[in-house]
Amino acid sequence: MSEIIILFIGAIAAGLMGSLTGLGGGVIIIPLLTLGFGVPMHYAIGASLISVIGTSSGAAVAFVKEGFTNMRIGMFLEIATTAGAVSGALVSGFLNPNTIGIIFASILILTVLLNLKGKPDHQEELIKGSLADKLKLYGTFPDKDGLKHYASKNTIPGFLMMIFAGAMSGLLGIGSGALKVLAMDNMMKLPFKVSTTTSNFMIGVTAVAGALIYFQRGQIIPVIVAPVLIGVVVGSFIGSKTLMISKTKKLKVFFAIVITILSIYMMYNGVTKNFH
Secondary structure (H helix, E strand, O other), rough: OOOHHHHHHHHHHHHHHHHHHHOOOOHHHHHHHHHHOOOOHHHHHHHHHHHHHHHHHHHHHHHHOOOOOOHHHHHHHHHHHHHHHHHHHHHHOOOHHHHHHHHHHHHHHHHHHHHOOOOOOOOOOOOOOHHHHHHHOOEEEEOOOOOEEOOOOHHHHHHHHHHHHHHHHHOOOOOOHHHHHHHHHHHHOHHHHHHHHHHHHHHHHHHHHHHHHHHHOOOOOOOHHHHHHHHHHHHHHHHHHOOOOOOHHHHHOOOHHHHHHHHHHHHHHHHHOOOO
C-alpha cells in the first residue's frame, strides 16, 4: 500500500513538471517507474501511455472550445502519428529494455533542447492549388485584434516527421509533443498557438494507438496504471493553475536541468544493462 501512495505522489510531481515545461508527464514517469520502482521497461511504457491519454484529453477539450486547435490538420496528421505509434509499439516488443532506455534518453535530451529553443510564430498565406489548399489545411484562430488567418506549408515533410513522432510515442511511451510541434512549427509553418494546441489534441489519439498494442501483450497492469494516471492528471491540473502565476522561463531551465540529469542516468543504466 505504501508503494502505491509513493507512486501516486511521484506521479503528481511528474504531471506537475510535465505541464509546467510542456514536455508531458511521460518523460518523468518512465524514469520514476524503471529507476525508482524497478518496474520492467515495457510495463512502465504501457502505464505512461495511459497517463498521456488522460492528460491530453482534459487539455484538448479546452483548446478546441477556444478555437485554437485545427481539427482538420490534426486528424490528417493523426493518420501519420497513429501508423507510427502502432509501428513503434510493435518494434518495442523485439527490442531489449536497455536499448529502449538508451533511445529514450537520447530523445529526452533532444526534446529538452527543442523545448528551450525559441519558438517561431508563422502566419503563412494560402497558395492556391497547393496540397494544403486541396486538403483544406488552413484556418483561423482568435487573437486580441480579431481572427487571424493561416495556412500550412510543406505538407509531405510534415506528414513524414509525424510518422517519426508517432513511432517514438509508441516505442517510448511519451507524447512526443516536442517532435510534433517541431513538424508543425518548423516544417509546416503553422502559428505557434495552433501547433501546440493541435499537437495536444493529437497526443491522446497517438497514445491510444500505442497503448492498444501494450494492452494486447498484457503489459498494462492496473495496479501500476491507476495511481500513475490519477496522479499525473492531478499534477497536470495543479500545474495548469501554477502556470498562471509562475515565472515559466526559470522553471523551464530548472526542469531542463533535472530532465537532462535523468536522461544521462537513463543512458548510463541502459549502457550498463541495468534495465529489465
